[in-house]
Amino acid sequence: MNVRADGGVAIEPADIDLAMLYRNELPRLVRLGAFLLADPRLAEDVCQDVVTTLLQKPMADIDNPAAYLRTAVINRCRRLQKRSTSRLLAEYRYAGRPSQPADADDALHNDAFFVRLRQLTTAQPTVVVLAYYEDLTLAAVAEQMDIPSAP
């Protein structure tokens, strides 16, 4: 979006695409991240980071922005899972991020299913979420996670 000499605003096609992308894709991606991290508040921060990164790339370099955004969210969540101790997650959350930490009064964060998901370790949450939330086949899950699948 550019401000013209007359003070008007010229909206570029790329701006429209990006706005549509955010409106159409981000709500579901935040929920996907919430499941992958078993932490809805942290998912907001992760999506904020991913969007910031996307904004720094020329859109022309990205063939499928929606797929790029989805993969970026999954990969960012997986990296956090690998490092995830509650301490690391807390450090990430507190590192100048806008969202507030979940507390005992956060009913969504403390939903029994999120609590169960937080008990899974390493790659387990990703497999479960991609298979039963995203409805991917196990072969597609393996491909998404870049790991060999059973023949």
Added chain:
Amino acid sequence: MTTDQLEDHLRGEFHRLDQRMMEEGNLALPS
């Protein structure tokens, strides 16, 4: 619980919590 029942349970729980997040609409989206 059979495997099929477990899979149905998981899908049901994801759907329930997905709906809850959509209905509560209190996840702050990046601006």
